[in-house]
Amino acid sequence: MPRTALRICPLCEATCGLTLTIEGTTVTGARGDREDVFSHGFICPKGAAFGGLDADPDRLRTPLVRRDGRLREATWDEAYEAIAAAIPALVREYGPQSVGVVLGNPNVHTMAGNLYPPLLLKALGTRNFFTASTLDQMPKHVSSGLLFGDPFAIAVPDLDRTDFLLLLGANPVESNGSLCTAPDFPGRLKALRARGGTLVVVDPRRTRTAKLADLHLAPRPGSDALLLAALAHTLLAERLAAPGVLAERTEGLGELAEALARFTPEAVAPACDLTAAEIRDLARALAAAPTAAVYGRIGSCTVEYGTLASWLVDVLNILTGNLDRPGGALFPLPAAGPRPRPAGPGKGFALGRWLSRVSGHPEAKSELPIAALAEEIETPGEGRIRALVAIAANPVLSAPDGRRLDAALAGLDFMVSIDPYLNETSRHAHVVLPPPPPSQSAHHDFAFNGFAIRNQVRYSRPAVPLEADRLDECEIHARLVLAVSGRYGSAAPSAVDEMVIHGVLAKETADPRSPLHGQDPQRLAGLLTGEDGPERRLDLMLRLGPYGDR
Structure with a gap:
């Protein structure tokens, strides 16, 4: 039945x-x-x-191990034994930077992809970490880090209560949104208009979202930062800016007018392929709305001045007093995220703490641009990537200059791929570890609840x-952590999760600001519920989170 x-x-x-x-x-x-x-x-x-x-x-069912130049089916133990024999030896001979790690987008859609890659990176000790985020959304992370001190502090539009939504470089009617987790995004846009609100779409193309809008402006591609700067200039020049309570919490408002002085609507209109009147009218409408939210996505990120455009999106939300208020742009508070701390000096946000070896690209959020991966593999010298771990990633197909990367991967000494498919990237692997279908995996959205x-x-x-x-996907990752750290066969996969749990509780009980200060970490670990390590870790995060145990 x-x-x-x-x-x-x-x-x-x-x-x-x-x-x-x-x-x-x-x-x-x-x-x-x-x-x-x-x-x-x-x-x-x-x-x-x-x-x-x-x-x-087409999904792979069993691990593949390269033998005599060909990938052949193997047992799980054979696959991990091959990893344990190769990667620790390369690290001993060439150092930790000889191993690179690549994360693809699907990692943020799985529990395993959220819980274990940080442990893998720590076990390897490498800084050669490349992600799909560097192809699209990284400018928003950087602007948020520089503006708010936290690259994950990304304000999302309050779609259900806003009176005015200015949407740039996004087509959620077809894509359902990005860095804004909202089921039925199209329906929410229609509801906005049905309750008398205004939808303005800025997009060079006449997309399905643009067709739904009250106003569609089609600027020249790549001119987002100029348009946003002119909008901010108009708010300041015409004394329409009303940051309200945000003024006392914002530094640099006095300098903003000077920085934007040259970006008048008349100055930027030719470059934007818009009229000065269209820009001024939009600024005035934004300022006049009872509540409003400015939301920019991929189209405003993947351009030459994407970080500046991402910053100006939040500048507009601040100038209109709509940041962090109902109907404006709000900061989510995910249940498994960190508990809010009392206000005080933090670590802040820094860029370029280290650079890529060949071209000197700065890290951001500890991540290097995936477009630089090929040169890091093929360029001789100390620190050259000789081994690669690719997790749910197919950069040969999705990253720039895939042909060059395809050739570079063929020259690796060793490669591991966690992937359900044999694709353009995983075909180069020496070991392929296939996760089970999604119906056979547990699920919690660690990343998307933050947006x-x-x-x-x-x-x-x-x-x-x-x-x-x-094997369960979380166990696949846990075994990989053990294999690259030389512990495969001497420790159970569950030991990886227990190590994390006891490490977190030891830190919390030693922190005077924590509600767990002074308590016994062993006793607290015994209170956690769950059928396995990942569930116990989730329970721990929920208990320590903003809605957890007091």
Whole structure:
């Protein structure tokens, strides 16, 4: 008989709740979960196709190990023994920087991809860390770090209460949003207009989102920063700026007018392919709205002045008094995130604490641009990347100059890929570790709850039992941490999670600012619930988080 199971969709940032129909161990259907506290039954075509993706016959079922130049099926122990024999030896001979790590976008859609890569990097001791974020959203992280002191302090538009939404470089009607976790983004835009609000879309293309707008401005591609600067200039020059309580918490407001003095609407209009009147009218409408939010995404990031444009988005939210207030742009408070601390000096945010070896690219958030990976592999000298761990990443297909990277990967001494497919990148690996289908994995959105338009917390256990010949995705990562650190076979995978739990509790109980100060970490560890290490770690994060134990 068919049965149903609840599952959070892992296929995009909207994190909608699904009701899966299951026959035996096969997902035969997916529909929106009407009782989900966040998505309320919404489902998009990707979610509806969950079953087809889950049962894709092209998925790898067993590990692959390269023997005699060819990838062949192997046991899990054979795969990890190959890693344990190769990577620690390379580190001993050439140093930790001889190993690079690449994270692809799917990592933020899984529990394993959030919980274990930091442990892998620590075990390796490498700074050669490359991510998909450096291809798209990094400018927003950098501007947030410089403005707020935290690269993850990204304000999201209060879609359900705002009176005026200015949307730049985004097409959420088709993509469902980015760095703004909102199920049914298109429906929320329609609701905005239905309640009498205004939607303004700035996009060179006449997208489906632009067609929905009250006003569509089509500037020249790449001119976002000029347009935003002119909007801010107009607010200041016409005395329309009203930061309100934000003024006493903001440094540099007095310098802003001087910095923007040259960016008048008349000066930037030709470069933007807009008229000065259009720019002034938009600034005035933004200032006149009872509440408003400015939201910029990929189109405003992946341009020459993407960081400046990302900063100016928040500048506009500050100048209009709409930052961190209902109807404006709000800072989410995720349940598994850190508990708010009393105000005081922090570590701040720094860029370029180290540089890439070949071209001197600065790190940001400890990440190096993935576009520099090929040269770091192919350029001889001390610190050359000789081994690579690619986790849910296919940069040969998705990163710039894929042909060059394809050739570079062929010259590695050793490569590990965690990937369900044999693709353009994983085909170069010496070991491929395939995770199970999503129906066989637990799910919690560590990353996306930090960008959600509503503070909520949801967790779903595997909808289908793990097949006998597979490993849980979290265990795949935990075993990898043990293998690269020379501990495979001498410690159980669960030891990785317990090490984290006891390390966190030791730090918390020693911190005078923590509510756990002075308590016994062993006793506290015994209070955690969960069927396995990842669940216990999630329980710990929830208890230490903003809504947890007091």
